[in-house]
Amino acid sequence: MSEQKQTAKGGRGIQCVVVTPETTVFDMTAGFVSLPLDDGQRGVGLGHAPFIGRLGAGEVRVTPRGAGSPPARFFVQGGFVEVAHDTVTVITQKAVAADAIDAQEARKELERIQASKAVGKVAIEARLDAAEAARAMARTAGRGR
Amino acid sequence: MAQARALDRRRKSVRNIRKITRTMELIATARFKKAMDRSIAARDYTKHLAKILENIASVGADVAHPLLEIRPTKRTAVLVLTGNRGLCGGYNGNVVRQSLALLGQWKSEQVSTHLSVSGKRGISALRFRGLDINETYTAFEDKPEFAAVAPIGQAYLAAYAAGEIDRLDVAYTRFEGIAKQVAVTEMLLPLAPPQAAGEVATKLASDEYDFYPSAGSILEEILPASFMARLFKCFLDAAVSEQVARMVAMKAATENAGGLIKSLSRQYNRARQSQITGEIMEILGGVEALKQ
Numbered sequence: 168m169s170e171q172k173q174t175a176k177g178g179r180g181i182q183c184v185v186v187t188p189e190t191t192v193f194d195m196t197a198g199f200v201s202l203p204l205d206d207g208q209r210g211v212g213l214g215h216a217p218f219i220g221r222l223g224a225g226e227v228r229v230t231p232r233g234a235g236s237p238p239a240r241f242f243v244q245g246g247f248v249e250v251a252h253d254t255v256t257v258i259t260q261k262a263v264a265a266d267a268i269d270a271q272e273a274r275k276e277l278e279r280i281q282a283s284k285a286v287g288k289v290a291i292e293a294r295l296d297a298a299e300a301a302r303a304m305a306r307t308a309g310r311g312r
Numbered sequence: 313m314a315q316a317r318a319l320d321r322r323r324k325s326v327r328n329i330r331k332i333t334r335t336m337e338l339i340a341t342a343r344f345k346k347a348m349d350r351s352i353a354a355r356d357y358t359k360h361l362a363k364i365l366e367n368i369a370s371v372g373a374d375v376a377h378p379l380l381e382i383r384p385t386k387r388t389a390v391l392v393l394t395g396n397r398g399l400c401g402g403y404n405g406n407v408v409r410q411s412l413a414l415l416g417q418w419k420s421e422q423v424s425t426h427l428s429v430s431g432k433r434g435i436s437a438l439r440f441r442g443l444d445i446n447e448t449y450t451a452f453e454d455k456p457e458f459a460a461v462a463p464i465g466q467a468y469l470a471a472y473a474a475g476e477i478d479r480l481d482v483a484y485t486r487f488e489g490i491a492k493q494v495a496v497t498e499m500l501l502p503l504a505p506p507q508a509a510g511e512v513a514t515k516l517a518s519d520e521y522d523f524y525p526s527a528g529s530i531l532e533e534i535l536p537a538s539f540m541a542r543l544f545k546c547f548l549d550a551a552v553s554e555q556v557a558r559m560v561a562m563k564a565a566t567e568n569a570g571g572l573i574k575s576l577s578r579q580y581n582r583a584r585q586s587q588i589t590g591e592i593m594e595i596l597g598g599v600e601a602l603k604q
Contacts, residue, residue, distance in 0.1 A: 186360055188458040188544050190353040204524055219364055220524035221533055247534060249364055251521070258360045260458070260537065 179213055180232050185241060185257040192262045193239065198232035200255045202248050203303070217251035224300035226265065226307040227257055240265035242307040244300050263304075270308035277301035316587055319580040323573055330569035336399065337562035343454045344555035350455065351487070351548045358541045364534060365506035368527050378473060379503045379535045388418055389426040389468060389477040389501075393484035393550040394434030396450055401561035403485060403554055404433040406495035411483035414497050415443065426477060428464075430547075454555060456547040458540075465540045472501050484546045485553035493553040500542055503535055 180196035200211045203225025222243055230238040246259025280301055285294035392411040394404045411434075418425045428447040429435045435448050451460060471477045480501035485493050523530055 184356075186356045188354055188357045188541055189350065191356050205529075206525060209524075216522065217520065218522035218524060219367060219530060221530050245533070246537070247361075247364055247530065249360065249367075249521075256360055258357060258364070258537075260462070260540070 179253060181211065181213060182254045183229050183257075184255070185227065185243075185259070185262050187259060187262050192264075193229070193241065195229065195239065196232065197229045197255075199230040201226075201228040201230075202255070202257070203227065203243065204248075211250055211255055213253060215250055215253075218249075220248045220250075222246045222248055222257070222259060224296075224303040226303070226310070227262075240307065240310070242268055242304050244304075265307050265310070268304060268308035270305055273301055273305035273308055277305060316580055316583040319576055319583055323576040323580060326569050326572050326576065330566055330573065333562045333565040333569060337559055337566060340400075340555050340558040340562060344552065344559055347454050347548070347552045347555050351545075351552050354541075354545065354548055358538075358545060361534060361538045361541055364530070365538060367521055368523075368531055368534070369506040371521065371523075371527060377531060377535050379469075379501065379539065380505050382502050383478045385421075385423055385478045387424050387426070387477050388479040388481070389428070389471065390414060390418075391464075391468075391480065391482045391546075392427070392429045392431075392434050392438070393452075393482065393546060394429065394431035394437075395550075395554045396432045396453060398433055399561060400554055400558035401564075403557035403561075404431070404437065407483055407485055407550075408434055408437045410495045410497050411438070412441065414481055414483060426471075430550075452547060452551070454551050456544070456551055458544055461544045461547050462540060465543045468501065468543075469536055469539065477501070482543070482546050484550045485557075487549040487552045487556070490556060493556055498546070500539060500546075503539055 180198060181200060183193070183195055183197045183200050184191065185193040198213075202209050202211060202220070203223050205221045205223045208225065209220070222245060224244045225242070227241045227243050228238045229240075242261075242263045242265060243257060243259040244261040246257065246261075248258070249256045277298060280294060280298045283294065285291045390411060392407060394407050398404065415425060415427070426446050427438070427443060428449070429438055429445050430449040430452050432450055435445060435450070438445060449464070468477070468480055472480065479499065481497050481499050483495070483497045486496050486498075487493050
């Protein structure tokens, strides 16, 4: 509520929404959003041209309008993002707030995946994806500290 | 006295049953509200996915994907969603009947069927009818979680991609509103092709979305996701419907118990009164006899 008021006073903001199959995780007005697209991080500011992108595993960083307050950070694994009319909608099957990630758990998971063996093309790809996701998760957790 | 006492005992037991059904009704109401909230919260995801699909369809991207391909049905999979517990009216029975109709149809067409059943009630009902169940799930209660549904969906997708199944049907209770829940069978695979929504699409097309990395690549990813969302919605609907069914059934049971108590009370009072009258008559008879 307070954010909306702020926006009305201080001009435009980006409406940022993160939805998962179970619930809407996050809904806030932001000044800048950084998204982990399939092929690299991409920033979205005010008035960005509309696009639909495929997300990889990584960190969504939502910087609130105005200086001072720290950005809200999430780890997402796969999914999509739709950007249009200063609205960023992140649609993902898995979204975890960065504070809620256990960095050590994530690192252990990565080690477990790296220690495992995969045979066959599909299995190897799945293993690489899982390792990438675990690495991104550990990175997201580590960044906040 | 014997008859009056028996009536009183019966009335007491009906009262106890009424207490139980009343409590179950209240519990079902509370669970229904929670399940309903979850179901509403999940709607956003489906809505946004559908919007992206519409956009992709409206830019005329080539929508060819194995999940959209309609193959002749040689091997099929059926998933039946029932509850773990009874005392919810016709909820389980209706779903079982739906699935039996479908299974009978596949049998008559000699299509081999992979049958999965969720819920103890459905499992025992279908086993009783001598059907082979390939997979059973009993972990889904009033709060199905996406993390629990996802592996099931992944398995179906993998089987479909590998050509092990040509079709997937789900028999469940669709929640259409608090006053209407219908047992249906719905085909989830192959997926219905995305449709560009007429007027909306022309408006959106002016947005001229860019696609990263490409519309095709997004489609490749979004179709499995939308399948998952639909499957998850089936589980959520089934959970909500079960609670509504139990709520209604228990409300009716409570009311019936009330009626029964009333009629038993009436019978009891009559029996007691006739007993008292009989005793007075006996005493009077005795007094008359003594006088003589």
